[in-house]
Amino acid sequence: MDGTLLQTETLLIHVHPRLFAALREEGLYTGETPPVDELIACLGMLLEEIWKKVMPDASEAARRRADELMLQYELEELEAGNGSLYPKVAETLRELKARGIKLFVASNGLEHYVKGIVKVKGMDDLFDDLYSAGEYETASKVELVALLMEKHGIKQGWMVGDRSSDVEAGKGNGLAVIGCAYAGFGGNAELAGADVCIEHFEQLLALLPKPEAAKEDLSSEITG
Template sequence: MQNAIIFDMDGTLFQTHLILEGALEQTFEKLRAESLWVDSTPIEKYKEIMGVPLAVVWETLCPQHSFVIRERSNEWFQQFLVQQIEAGRGGLYEGVTETLQQLSEDLPIFIASNGQPAYLQAIVTHYGLDRWIKKVYSIEQIASRDKSLLVHKVIEENKLVRGYVIGDRLSDFQAAKDNNLQSIGVRFDFAQQQELETADFVVDQFSAVLPIIKEEIKIQK
């Protein structure tokens, strides 16, 4: 196997914003119930840092809390996210299923995400993404929580030589660069213009990924 496509999940395939607010509100309601939080839920702050490893999320949202409380908060958050997914409150971006189906006819598809395994599996199962995706990789598999190293793991395990990393944040584009792959940025909910400028290609609709890759395949042939 030499060529492949590596997708990010949150803000790339999955519309995380549809479940984010509800799950975060539930988490901080639990914290308030245990007298561990008194202010409103810091939803806007989380949106600003969306895409960073979860340890950084809780360090940012709850800087005054101990490591144990942050870990417990994250466990609650993950449980609520999965519940939201299973209740059908999330959604894939428009064109994802059709585009994945067409891309999978030419190249194997993998996921490399900062999300935790149970959360990622809930999305894959609920939307039947395993029809097209070969394997899902979580940042939890990398001790340093470095996205570039996670993508490197995908490359090594699957003996890849060329390919694409498709995502919405700088860590995705940097992971592509660090591993000599091309990057495609999606200008969706959490994307930032300054970060998108570092990608090799940028699209405004998910289906626009298809002609870019099809053209590159044609050139390589």
């Protein structure tokens, strides 16, 4: 979701100051508000890992409260119209769906955050299912994607994402990996090992086999 479908910084610039103001008001955080870029750089990690990096000296109570506030404010800001999808995301997903391709989200985020984005952005009808670490309590995205594939009987496919966790999840489950180089949250090293990198989401369509070859292995154009 983050850094692949959603241009998350357009949401976090509204959430970030509210979250730290609330933590200070509740007496859970006394330091300066860290730069929002520090939070953005952690996107794709589990929340537990994010808070350890963004506010390493904070108490466990502060980090758990930050989880709650993050979700609350993200949903509020989404409902207020903040937070943008990357260009051509909705159109590309609809074209992929029209071609009979099953679409899933596998995110390290919270359940209601992932589902909230899909609902607010009018994408409910596009995805076959939504998987989040928050809902399934998985320790890694490798585990989350394995669960998805087992439940839906997926034998082949593409893992599309912008972080090293996406590359690991794809390779760890025998999937071709498409690296999304347009977000830039973690730098080029994040996508080392990806089969192909794209600069725009709609470039996924150009990687697909031609209609007459649709029954062939989808990974052939990437790995062949």
